[in-house]
Amino acid sequence: MIKNYIKSALRNLKQNYVFTGINIVGLSIALAASFIIILFVINEFSYNNCHNNRKTVYRVLNYYKGFDRTLTGTPYILASTLKEEFPQIEHAINIRDIKDLTIRHKGEDIQVKDVIGSSSEVFDIFTLPLINGKSTKTLLSDKNSICLSSSLANKIFSGTDAIGKEIVATINKQEHVLTVTAVFEDIPKNSTFRAECLVNDSFSITYFNKKFETINAETSWEENYWQTWVRLIPGSNPSLIDSQFAMLENKYMGENPVYHYTLQNLSDVYLGSEKVINNSIQGNWNSIEIFSAIALLIVLVAMINYIILSTAVSSGQSKEIGIRKTFGAKNNQIKCQLLTESVLLTMIVLPLAIAFMILGLPCAEELFQTNLPIIEANILYYILFYFILTVSIGIISGLYTSVGLSKLTILNVLKNQNLAGRKKSYVRSSLIIFQLVIFCFFVASALVIRAQYQYSLEKNPGFHNKNVLLIDINDSKNYTPFLNEIQANSNVIMASGAYSGLPTYSFMAMMLPHHQDREKKVEVEGMSVDFGFLQTMGISLTEGRYFSTDYGSDLANSCILNEMAVKALGIKDPIGKKIGEQTIVGIVNNFHLHSFRSDIPPLKISLTEKYLKQIAIYYSDRTGKDLIPMLEKSWEKIAPEQAFSYSTVEEIIEGMYSEEKSRFSLVSIFAFFTMLIASFGLFGLTLFIAKTRTKEIGIKKVLGCSDTIIILSFLRINILYVAIASFISIPITFYAMTEWLSEYSVRTEIHWWIFALSFLFAGIVVTTTVFIHAYRVSKLNPIESLRYE
Known part of the structure; x- marks a missing residue:
């Protein structure tokens, strides 16, 4: 049975090859765009999944009561104190970035970017698989020990075993001879904990005491310059520890302490730190919601295209369905046949969409202003989501047509009462308008974002915003x-x-x-x-x-x-x-x-x-x-x-609003994709209508109807669609953009001409798309038209 369904589906797709081709191109573009967004969303949600103990690993946050600010900085002494005071805490460490570490290699200095000062227990907190090395309990116990990432070790030692070898490193402008005690695998990109190498945390204490002219950074409760991480014994209640922090604060900082500590799970660090100051790597729920909404809208446009074209060509399948019902076919069998055709089409599109996605990744990375790596650990999730989305589009898109056609009776087929009637025309019109609403919303939103971007660059901030150079003095x-x-x-x-x-x-x-x-x-x-x-x-x-x-x-x-x-x-x-x-x-x-x-x-x-x-x-x-x-x-x-480093005030201002520039580009490109996909649908629909009206147009021309009137008969209804869509999009866009602009203390206005331009753009695209077929049909010889079919 399934084999027959597939054969029939392939035959029907081949017979309607023009409409099949239009659907394939539209769906592949929509899926490629949505696949890129899904890649971004999956990567965002996968942060810190690489750490096996993430459910029991917590960061200590520091709430500064006086300023109503939550900080990542805590005192160095907090880690050891927590381990002593709370039996639920199995491991506790301090970590701090070492900003200045240079390794001397073959007469050249290698500047290492991500250097972390910590203790050996860092290997018990975070998952850092060792390529070789001894027990993790003593890897950083010696002041002159260093642990290297795999890529850094290969860069220095050219693939030879690095364990036990010495390197000359300059840390905080002082030269040290360090011994390599371990090489760990490169930390995945979807980790908020980043390190090219690890050194003993005494270097951070020495640096702090020297810079700030103190002698007790390691015992002071006032110097909040380290991050404290803990790993709880499985089954421990973190809320209980949070409630007990007040006693610890009173004990060591006196009554009414200005700081209050809380725990934050490692899984929440990336997407749950919007209000945390100095959180270096973090995601943005707002971006995920916006990109997901855009992906959904593009997929909806593609699904609407499929429904529009499927309902348009359904009259060609009605006779086949009538004959099959005469020979005993049931409604569910007809429905399964049509759904198979729909799903098969989307499965044909799937590899093409993936190819488009891979080709478009470099442009998407520049557009999103972020890397979009294909992370090996997430490949199963990519495949699963891509497959589910593709099949869902096939099922949902084919559901409307299959339900309608499967209900046709033999009598209705003989009377030619099928889905090509007025009801079907209303549905197609509504779907076309819905597509155009999405396009007008994208265009108007892009214009508002661009207006705010330009306004931000040109508005006087109260100081010279031109002709100023800023020179960095290290x-x-x-x-x-x-x-x-x-x-x-x-x-x-x-x-x-x-x-x-x-x-x-x-x-x-x-x-x-x-x-x-x-x-x-x-x-x-x-x-x-x-x-x-x-x-x-x-x-x-x-x-x-x-x-x-x-x-x-x-x-x-x-x-x-x-x-x-x-x-x-x-x-x-x-x-x-x-x-x-x-x-x-x-x-x-x-x-x-x-x-x-x-x-x-x-x-x-x-x-x-x-x-x-x-x-x-x-x-x-x-x-x-x-x-x-x-x-x-x-x-x-x-x-x-020292290198000469400078920037202009214009560059700094542009950098501050780079997010608006990227968002304008993003919305503009997706508006283009939306209109491109919708244009394919309009193109196919106009082609179908032109075929069904061939004899009618021939008769009109014989009776003296001009080419202009015939063309206008095609354009008039589509311009009406654009006008209705533009009108509907105005309150939607106004509400969404008012909410977005509320984030700014100084903001532009939403001008009337923005909606006029969105109407104009939509009108030009729709008119151009429809005009191509309308003009060709108007030039047909009436004799050829009357001989049609």
Whole structure:
């Protein structure tokens, strides 16, 4: 029986080869696009599945009560304390990135990116399979031990056994001879724990004590610069540990501690850390929801195409069904036959869609701004989801036609009362309109996103957003001599330094008492600058004065507030008032410290000598191209061992809104795919209608009907479809884009012309698609038309 179903399905697909070809092309494009999105979604959900003990592994999060912030940083001493205080905790470790590790190899320095300082128990927390090495209990117990990833070991030792060999490494600008104690397999890409090599955690303590001039980082409860990870004994209740943290905090940090600890499971780290500060690798539920919705819409368009074309050509199958019923075929047999045809078509499409997906992956990676690797551990999931989606499309798409055709009676077939009637025409019209609604929604959304992107680039943020260079200063000793060289350059209007230029990604906050209610605390951001930085960036004063070298006390005892800080702190007549030990000497206009996604924060600006990491240079339009080579030469004289690194303020602003640019491209491309797939359906449907109206058109031409009227008869109804779809899409798009724009403190408006353009685009595409067949039919010889069939 199944064999006969397949034979009949292949015969019918071959007989209607034009419509089969249209369906194959449309479905393959839709499936390829959805397959790429499924690849992205599966990869997102698979993070940290590579760690076998993930269900019992937890990260300790640190809630800072004063700032209402959740941090990943915890004290170094917390790990050992937890292991002592909580019998449910089997293993506990500290980890911290080692930023500066260079390995000397054959006279060359290899800069290692992902270096983690930890203890031997890191192998008990995370799954790091050893290629060779001794017991994991002592791998990092010696200060001079190092564990390498497989790729790094091969790079250094060219495939030879690395165990026991020594390497010369520079860590935190000090040279050490380290012994390789283990080589572990490269950590999968879908892991939030990343490491090219592991070293003893004493290096992180030494670095911290030296940098911050402390001597007790390893015992202090105030230095929250390490991540703490624990592994619980199977069956332990993490909620019970959370409830017991308060006792530990009171014991070691006194009554009313400012920090509160909680546990976060390893499985939740990637997609459950939206509100966690300093979480380096994390996903975004919003992106998953958006991409999944786009995939669903594209698949719906493809399914609608199949239904439209299937119902259009169903009249050709009605006689066959009538004959089969005359010989005793039952409704379920007819239904199974038609469903087999539908599923078979989608299975033919499957390999073509996979090929398109592989070809489109590089473009998709650039579009999504992320890698889309085919992870070996996920291959079974890919195959399963791709197969289920493909078969589901075949079943759902064929269900409507199969149910309708299987109910045909022999009498209806003889009377020619089949699915080609008015009811069927209404269904096709509704489906076409639904496709066009999706297209208009995509087009209008893309235009709104682009408008917000352009608005963000062009809107004045309250400082110079053009003609500013930001030079990176890695070593503070180079700051003053290089600034002197810059200021001596006749092409420079002004120059000065800051910890971070504008706009900035960095965040530094403090809690200050309200001036009217001393019990109330106000969160205020901090900004560290040099003399002249505010003037260089064009930040204007509303009261008082800028920092000046004429006032010797400015460096330590003065500050400047923005208008928002004056309001938030409740300060009346602020000039001369005190904030702690500092005197307010000036008030500046509000400006956007960060991107337009966030509100302007209350801001306190202070002078600094020690933490000046960037120099801002304001220059005229005419000198920009000539200025950079001059600055590069000056830098080579002052710091020849360091690369010259700079960026323009325009580049930084564009980088801040790169997500909007990518999202515009993404929605635009999927709008194109939607219209392309829908165009295939309209093309096939117009072809079918043209065939069914061949005699009618011949008679009209004999009676004197012009070519223009015949063409308009095809176009008129389709323009009506576009108008209805555009009207329906307006409230949907307006609601969705209003919700999206609510994320911005400064945002554009949704203008009427956006919906007019979406109508115009849809009208042009539909008119062009239909016009091709309409024009050809209008030119047919009436004699040929009347001889048709």
